[in-house]
Amino acid sequence: MRYRYTGPADIAARSRHHPAGTPAGSAADIRAWLAATDPRDRRDPFTYVITIDGVLLLAPRRSEHVACAAGADVLAAGEITFTPDGGVSAVTNQSTGYCPQPCCWPAVDAALNRAGIAHPGAFTSAFVFRHCTVCTHLNVIKDDVYVCAHCDTDLPPTLRKS
Known part of the structure; x- marks a missing residue:
């Protein structure tokens, strides 16, 4: 990738x-x-x-x-x-x-x-990193919790293929 x-x-x-x-x-x-x-x-x-x-x-x-x-x-x-x-x-x-x-x-x-x-x-x-699809905040995933630390939006568990 x-x-x-x-x-x-x-x-x-x-x-x-x-x-x-x-x-x-x-x-x-x-x-x-x-x-x-x-x-x-x-x-x-x-x-x-x-x-x-x-x-x-x-x-x-x-x-x-x-x-x-x-x-x-x-x-x-x-x-x-x-x-x-x-x-x-x-x-x-x-x-x-x-x-x-x-x-x-x-x-x-x-x-x-x-x-x-x-x-x-x-x-x-x-x-593991994820950008929030709502607020765009960068999140470092901890303990498999895929929730934005900034706005509480659920984060995608997998990356989209581009």
Whole structure:
């Protein structure tokens, strides 16, 4: 599945002035990227996207996913934490701009495997997102409760195919 940016337009506009994420095709690429990162930020999760071509792009945590992806559609997006040797210790699909569903894991798995990067084998935390069809509020689904936290409207239990 392909994900289009659905977050606030002003964030997308501001993100046009930020550099795109750095491609990471191997554990060596990740080690080099980490070495160039502020040591205080290395313990935090980083922003990542998987491009339509299956490439892993990385950016500092406080970066917007839409900036990391240079505004393009993605196969997956979220946060990722690395071990000192360039492996992955944690990975999520937490991106409120793209709202990727947990079913995007195969794209993450393929990109990490292609690069030879050790990883946990699944999302360490997976999120389900739904936009309210009435008020358009973005909801993170918790405990399988598909009700808008803003207006109490029932949310669709499944995504519509586009």
